[in-house]
Every structure is written in structure tokens, then in C-alpha cells.
Amino acid sequence: MTPDLVVRGGTVVTDGWSGAADVVVAGGRVQALVEPGSVRGPDELDATGRVVVPGGVDPHCHVGFTSGDFTSLDDHRECTTAAVAGGTTTIVDFAIPRPGEAPADAAVRQRAKADQGLCDSALHASVVEWDGTTAEQLRQLCDEGLRTVKMFTTYRGESMADEDTFLRVMKTLGPLGGMVVAHCEANHLIEEQQAVQAAAGRISAAHHHETRTELAEDASVAEVLAIAEALGTPVYFVHQSTAAAVDQVATARRRGVRAYTEAVAHHLTLDDSAYRGEHPERFVCCPPLRSAATVAELGTRLVSGTIATVGSDHCCYDTAQKTSVDHDVRVMPNGLPGVETRLVVVQDAFVATGRMPWTRFVEVTAAAPARLNGLYPRKGSLLPGSDADIAVWDPAAQRTVTAAGLHQATDYTPYEGRTVTGWPTTVVVGGHVVVDGGRVVDDTARGRHLPAAPLTV
Numbered sequence: 001m002t003p004d005l006v007v008r009g010g011t012v013v014t015d016g017w018s019g020a021a022d023v024v025v026a027g028g029r030v031q032a033l034v035e036p037g038s039v040r041g042p043d044e045l046d047a048t049g050r051v052v053v054p055g056g057v058d059p060h061c062h063v064g065f066t067s068g069d070f071t072s073l074d075d076h077r078e079c080t081t082a083a084v085a086g087g088t089t090t091i092v093d094f095a096i097p098r099p100g101e102a103p104a105d106a107a108v109r110q111r112a113k114a115d116q117g118l119c120d121s122a123l124h125a126s127v128v129e130w131d132g133t134t135a136e137q138l139r140q141l142c143d144e145g146l147r148t149v150k151m152f153t154t155y156r157g158e159s160m161a162d163e164d165t166f167l168r169v170m171k172t173l174g175p176l177g178g179m180v181v182a183h184c185e186a187n188h189l190i191e192e193q194q195a196v197q198a199a200a201g202r203i204s205a206a207h208h209h210e211t212r213t214e215l216a217e218d219a220s221v222a223e224v225l226a227i228a229e230a231l232g233t234p235v236y237f238v239h240q241s242t243a244a245a246v247d248q249v250a251t252a253r254r255r256g257v258r259a260y261t262e263a264v265a266h267h268l269t270l271d272d273s274a275y276r277g278e279h280p281e282r283f284v285c286c287p288p289l290r291s292a293a294t295v296a297e298l299g300t301r302l303v304s305g306t307i308a309t310v311g312s313d314h315c316c317y318d319t320a321q322k323t324s325v326d327h328d329v330r331v332m333p334n335g336l337p338g339v340e341t342r343l344v345v346v347q348d349a350f351v352a353t354g355r356m357p358w359t360r361f362v363e364v365t366a367a368a369p370a371r372l373n374g375l376y377p378r379k380g381s382l383l384p385g386s387d388a389d390i391a392v393w394d395p396a397a398q399r400t401v402t403a404a405g406l407h408q409a410t411d412y413t414p415y416e417g418r419t420v421t422g423w424p425t426t427v428v429v430g431g432h433v434v435v436d437g438g439r440v441v442d443d444t445a446r447g448r449h450l451p452a453a454p455l456t457v
Contacts, residue, residue, distance in 0.1 A: 001026040003041035004431055007390060010047025013358040014054065014382050015367035023052060025388040028431040032384055045426060045433070047392050053362050055089025055119075055389030055427065056343050057380045059262060059369040060238055060311030062335065063093045063113070063121075068158065070333035074316040074409035079339055080117035080447060082407040084434050086340035087424030089119045089389035090379045090450070091314075092369070094150055096126040096159055103127050104137045107146055117447025118440075119389070119429045122373055124181055126150040128158075130165045138172045145451020147178040147374055148236070153220045154187040154286070167227050174233035177454025179372075181236045184220035184245070185212060185287060194330055205281040205326040209272040209288040214242045217287050221245045225252050225259060234258035234457055236372060239313050241267040241287040243297035250306045258457060260308040260372060263298060265342045266414060268310070269349050271295045274414070281326035282319060282412050286334045299349070302364065303356045309372060310346055310364045312338035318410040337408045341401060341415050343391075348420035352395065374452030392426040399423050407440065 005025040012021040012033060024031040024039050032039075063079045065072045074082070076093075083091055095110040097103055107125050114121045125146045127134060138149070149169055152159045161169075170180050194211045197203045202210065221237060225248060228235040240246050240261045249259045266285065271292040274283040283289055290298075301307050315335025325331050343365055350356045362380075370380030377383045382390070399405075401415040427435035434442045 005043045006041035007045045010050045010052040012052045015363035025431045030386050051393040054366045055391050056087050057090045057366045057369040058088045059092045060313045061091040062315045072316045076113045076116040078409040080119045082340035084427050085407045087343045087391040089429050092122045094124045111449050114447050114449035120448045120450050122450040124148045124150045127169050130168045135172050142176040147452045148181050150181045152183045154185040170231050170233040179234040182224050186216040186220040189216040208284045208329045212288050218244045221248050229257045236260045238262050239264045246301045262309045263307045264311050264313040269345050281322035284332050285336050309369045312342040314339035316410050336414050337410045340406050344420050347422045352421040388431040390428040391424040394425045395422045397423040
């Protein structure tokens with residue numbers, strides 16, 4: 001096939017290899033990695049002095065997410081515009097049922113939005129309560145390519161599932177090539193601590209981290225791991241924020257349990273001193289930001305290979321939504337905007353500082369998220385035949401992060417004023433250059449919903 005585009009002169013990095021190579025693109029896919037200068041094309045991108053990687057795969061994005069009385073502010077177009085500007089070319093969204101809504105109906109509702117995006121998206125289904133229709137709905141969802149199912153051990157009365165529901169869902173998903181995606185915080189411990197804090201007049205945003213302790217996360221992880229081990233079903237733990245939780249998963253893996261840890265960028269790069277700042281409400285997320293010591297421990301586990309993936313847990317509320325109820329974290333909207341900054345802050349903290357190589361960065365931000373969502377090697381890869389989703393990084397570029405300089409549909413970023421080294425200057429989606437010179441130059445909606453293959457992890 002005649003090339004459409006050649007990305008030439010750069011250092012190509014995949015999860016297992018790096019070296020000088022040109023990337024040849026034809027028909028929206030990677031055709032080959034070739035010797036520098038050996039193939040010419042009608043369009044060429046000069047990547048001299050740059051690092052060329054697969055576009056990021058963000059395994060954890062909430063787009064237009066409703067929780068309680070609040071709905072996050074972005075749609076798929078806005079979220080994916082921010083994503084590609086930050087070097088991410090695939091997002092995985094959530095179809096979380098509203099009270100009384102069936103999981104299959106929630107999936108239909110959310111999946112229909114994919115074609116608004118500037119890049120492709122996949123979807124996690126979700127189950128809150130088990131009834132006589134749930135098993136058949138899960139089989140239907142898996143047949144349609146939704147094989148990961150989000151479940152919560154917290155948020156009573158909204159999205160929380162009990163232990164019996166966890167067990168039934170895992171038992172059903174296992175033979176279907178599916179996996180539970182678990183948010184683990186022990187709700188009974190949280191509610192007790194919140195009551196104690198409220199009685200002491202310490203329930204505002206500034207005290208958020210005191211209401212959802214590390215123990216609550218660690219205890220819940222142990223319970224869900226036990227169910228997964230008993231059934232032999234894989235389980236993926238989202239946004240693990242404590243070293244003890246990560247170590248539980250690692251120990252279980254050594255026993256043969258198919259268990260995986262996701263960390264998110266803000267737990268790796270921010271700490272609970274933010275709650276003592278001018279805008280503590282902007283940092284209210286669940287689990288909360290942890291102590292500086294815990295953040296450091298989490299970072300060592302990322303570097304060592306214990307953590308499988310890094311997501312954003314993007315949830316795009318604004319300051320007004322947060323401050324409207326910042327006196328009581330029990331009713332505050334939880335979550336931070338981060339789809340655009342996930343890659344740059346992690347690259348700055350771990351690659352630019354020499355703590356881990358580019359190959360490991362690609363593994364945790366692109367290849368492993370694709371594998372664990374049934375999308376590899378179509379996504380997270382530069383193998384021949386993979387989608388031509390490519391990010392070209394200037395590893396020496398220095399940029400100060402500001403909300404005004406980002407594309408997220410909110411008025412703040414938790415990284416305001418942080419100077420980072422390294423930024424994706426050119427981003428290719430499906431063979432089309434959508435970001436060049438750090439600017440979005442093509443806002444055509446080409447997004448597709450991606451069905452997941454049966455998981456073999």
C-alpha cells in the first residue's frame with residue numbers, strides 16, 4: 001500500500017523497544033516501522049529530536065457523569081479534544097446506571113455518544129443490583145463487546161453493590177472473557193468516620209482526606225480480592241491510592257490471582273497538603289489525596305512494575321459546582337479534571353526525572369490499558385496493522401500548566417502553575433494530524449465506539 005504519511009527522524013518507543021525508526025502510515029493504520037529515511041511519503045512529519053510513541057489509552061474517564069445532584073460538564077467532543085491535546089488518542093468511558101436504570105440501557109445511552117469524539121472510545125458497563133435479568137444482560141453486553149464491568153463498594157443508595165452482587169457478577173463474567181473493575185472503599189468505615197467528623201464540625205472540603213482513610217481502601221480491596229480468588233475471575237482495581245492496597249494485589253498475583261492495579265495521575269503527583277490550600281474543594285476526589293509519604297511509596301511501586309496502568313479518573317466538574325456544597329463532603333461532587341494532563345504530569349514526574357524509561361511509560365499509559373480492555377494491539381501499539389494513533393513528544397519542552405491553556409471544560413486544573421518538562425507537540429489520530437505545534441488543528445469528529453475482544457489476561 002502506498003504510504004499516506006511518514007513520521008520520520010524520531011526515536012520510536014513502544015512498551016518493549018526503542019530506537020531510531022520511521023513510522024509508515026497507510027489507510028489509517030501503521031504499515032511498518034522502517035529504517036530512517038528508507039521510505040518517503042506524500043506527507044511527512046519531521047520528528048527529529050523527538051520521541052514517537054503510541055497515542056495514550058486512558059482507561060478511566062467519566063464523560064458527562066451524573067452523581068447525586070451534579071453532572072460533570074463535558075461531552076465526548078470536549079473530553080476527547082482535551083484528550084488528544086494531551087497525547088491521549090483513546091478513552092474508556094463508563095456506563096453507570098442511574099437509579100432504576102438497567103445496565104444494558106445505560107450502555108446504549110452512553111455508547112451512542114462515541115461518534116461525537118475526536119478520537120475513539122471504549123466503554124465499561126456497570127452493575128449496581130442483581131436481579132433476574134442481570135445474567136442475561138451481562139451476556140448481551142459481552143456479546144456486544146463490553147467485557148469490563150465497573151462496581152463500587154461505596155456510595156450507598158446510588159452506585160454501591162453488595163458482596164453478593166460482586167460474587168454473582170464475577171461468576172457470570174469469568175466464562176465470558178470479562179472482568180470486574182472495582183472501586184474499593186469500605187462504605188461502613190467511611191460512613192462511621194464521616195459521622196465522627198461531622199459531630200466534630202470537620203466535614204468540609206478541608207477535612208475530606210480525614211473522612212476516607214487508607215484503612216477503608218485496604219479493607220475493601222482484601223474483601224474483593226477474596227471473591228476473585230475464590231472464583232478464579234480477573235479483577236482490576238481502579239485508582240489504588242495506598243501502598244498497602246497495591247501490595248495486596250501484587251501478593252495475590254504471586255498466588256496466581258488475575259488481579260491488576262490502576263493508579264491515577266493525581267494520586268502519583270499530588271498530596272493531601274492541597275486540602276490546606278486556598279481551594280480545598282477543587283481536590284475532593286475518592287479516594288482522597290494521601291500523605292506525601294504515601295504518594296512517594298506509590299511512586300516506587302509504579303517504577304518497580306507493581307502497578308499495571310495509569311489512568312486519569314477524569315471527572316470534569318468546575319469550581320462553582322464544588323463550592324456550592326463545600327461545607328459537607330458527603331454531598332460534594334467527587335472527581336478531578338485530568339484527561340489532558342495525565343500524560344504530561346506523569347512523564348514529567350517519572351521519565352523526565354530519570355526514574356523510569358520511556359518504554360515503561362508507554363506500557364502503563366498505552367499498551368497495558370489497551371490489553372486490559374481488550375483493545376490491544378489495535379490500540380496502545382505501533383505494530384503493523386494497529387490504528388495510526390501516534391504522539392510525537394518534545395522531551396525538552398518546558399511548559400507551565402494553566403487552566404486557561406488547556407481544553408478541558410472547566411475553569412481549573414489541579415496542576416495550576418506547575419512547570420513540566422516534556423509535552424506532546426504533534427498527535428495523529430487514525431492517520432490524521434489533529435494536533436500540531438501543540439495546537440488542535442483538526443477538530444473533525446471521527447470517534448468510533450470500540451468493542452472489546454475477550455480478555456485473555
